Amino acid sequence: MPGLTDKASVPKKRKKSSRDKETAVPSSKRRAVAEDEGEDVMEKLQELEEQIAESRKYYNNIATLISMLNVGESATEPDLAVAVSLCRVFCRLIAGGNLTEIPRAAESEKIIVAWLKERCHEYQKALSAILRQADPSAQITALTLSMRLINARATHISGTETQVWTTGFFKDVFQSMVEARDGQVLQSEFMEKFLTQYEDVRYYTFVQIFEYAEARRSPEVLELLISMLSACDSPPQPDHEFEGFYCKSLQKIKNLVSVNSHKKRAQEAWLAVLRNSISESQRKGLLRIMSHTIAPWFNRPELLMDFLTDSYNVGGSMSLLALSGLFYLIQEKNLDYPQFYQKLYSLLDADVLHSKHRSRFFRLMNTFLSSTHLPATLIASFIKRLSRLALNAPPTAIVAIVPWIYNLLKNHPTCTFMLHRTVRDEEWKAELEAEGMEDPFDPDELDPTLTNAIESSLWEIETLQSHYHPNVAALSRIISEQFTKQAYNLEDFLDYTYQGMLLAELGTEEKMKKTPVVEYQIPKRIFTDRLLEEDGGHDTAPGRMLRELWDFS
Known part of the structure; x- marks a missing residue:
């Protein structure tokens, strides 16, 4: 007789959730649905754009697009398609003069312009938030859109050609880029695509670095500022023609086509960084590039004297690195450093022959002492000092x-x-x-x-x-x-x-003429505590001193 079925052991049928229904749909159909939704969104964005361009009565579509941008407190997952659409909208409005307030315009016109400016400012804040918090691909897109908006404002809004770069939107973009979360890719993109390519961007970046470095900054931020300034490694020559402008309307500004003005801004930016709380490793890095990257930008290189003198007085490897910068100022700018050879003589110690900067030091010292007009007593002191140090120097230094x-x-x-x-x-x-x-x-x-x-x-x-x-x-x-x-x-x-x-x-192929002697007396024991009778029982047997110095228990 068959037994009763245990109801508890029978699996119950559960209802399919909405997630199960979605997974039940074949992947090809899900892809098709996603593509259809994407096409619908793009069509909607295009429709909203066209309506804004068609008539003022659709300006409220701008607020709709900003709400669709999905930039809240986090701004980690913005809708980039909406951001691109808004950029096109505002660039058209700016080019059409819709964000320019006419002095004798009606009150209603002034209200519309003010409202558009508020929406544009809101969009700029959203782009800054994306630069700070989004993923690298979204940050790069936001950077491109921000630079286009800056170009449009500087080109079409009269009176703001330089304001948008100095105190306007570019200042926000620069600060957001410097303080961006995981912004290494974003910062490299800015230096590669804008800073080193366009002279007006470089000029106003110098201005922003100077203002930003005036306050005390962290070593990580200072490292980024140093990287930006170092990317601009060579200053323009006196006969340089300024042609590479991101914003073509800036070519008429006198300061932007002046070599001295560019060098002055770079000088201010470098001095602001050098006066900040830089770390020891950063100071060494700056000293390495002082003579060929930093000093050529200075109209007044004597301003570097304090930094180089302080570094030279530290001693050790820091002094060795500061030598090249000091020599540049002495040779190229005819600056005088009191008791230079006395300080150089004090650097000759045992550490300099073991330093990784030894080759650099010898090259510089060979230059400093090459003059035949130096007194023989001075040259003899350097020769004697190095001869004495050579007694305890490594073979690589003696040669x-x-x-x-x-x-x-x-x-x-x-x-x-x-x-x-x-x-x-x-x-x-x-x-x-x-x-x-x-x-x-x-x-x-x-x-x-x-x-x-x-x-x-x-x-x-x-x-x-x-x-x-x-x-x-x-x-x-x-x-x-x-x-x-x-x-x-x-x-x-x-x-x-x-x-x-x-x-x-x-690598030598020469054979040894004589076999080297390795050991002339082979001990019978080293670590044993008691000596055998054949050793005579003497305490001076091999290994006695070793047992007294170390405990092998």
Whole structure:
């Protein structure tokens, strides 16, 4: 007899929800429905546009379009088709003079113009919100629409050619772009498509950066401002013809076709950034581009002197980076830096030979000391200081120091007395051989003209001739040979690295003439606590000191 069916075990039929009904529709049909809806929306937008262009009685369609834009508090999912439609509407109205108030117009006309201005301002606020909060593709679209609207206002509304750029909508666009959420793509688009392409956009960007950087800003914002200014790497030449304008009507403005005016605005923008709270890494980056990117924009480069002097006085790698900017001002602008060589001499320490900026420093120092009019006592101090530092320097630095010293001795023959000094007095010679002598060089003296280096000798270079690295030892011997070579090219030695030295050794095909000795006595034990009887029980057996210094428990 069959048993009773358990009603609880029988699955109940549930009603299909609206979502289930949608998923039940084939994908091809859903696509067709979506396409039909999209076509309906576009037709509606086109109809609203045409009605606005047809008659004033349809101006309320503008408010309808703004409500369809879907820009609330978040502005994360705006309707870009509506935004494009509104841009076309306002550009037509601006070109037709509908947003320009006529002085003797009727009161009703003034009311209409004021209402249109309010709607346009509302649309501009919506675009700014999209720039700040939307996704990158929507931000780029909003940027393009904003620039078109700015162009229309500057072209067709009299009296606002520069106002829309300085205090008007472009100011809002700039601030929204700088403060945009995840705005890296947007900012790159602005720099690539507008800032570096159009001279009027560049000019007014300088104005906005100056005003924006006057207040204290975060390091992230300052990094963006530095990137914008660095993108404009070369200033216009005195004979430059200004032709690349985004807004053609601005070509008649005198300041925008003046080289000095462009450089003045860039100078103000750079100074505002330099005076802000920049980080140490940003300061180093600015010093790297100072001489070839920043300084050429300045009509008064002496304004950079405080920034460079403060950086130079920091010491270390910061001082090394500030050298090129200071040298640019000294060489190109005839500016004087008091006690320049004394400060340069103080930078010669052990850290500079281990710094990643060592090659840059040697290039600059070679330029600073190239003049044959410098006193021999000054040159001798630099030679002696580097010779002393070479005793503890890495091989990659020594191979640059020795040719550099050779070139200095060749250019300043007076200093060659430091190579070899003959003692003619036999009594003094015997005393020196018996007791030796003290080096007259004073390494603690800060003034390079008072170190007595010219009275000393380069015994350090002779010591390097016994260096463990064969390349360093061979190179150091050039000081002991006749100076037949006119000069060495420092570029062949400055970029010498450990990797290059290793590859040179591994790549050699020469066989070793003698097998190197690795260990002359092989210990029987290292880590054992007790010694075996065959060791004699002495505490001096191999490994005793190691066990005392470390605990291996």
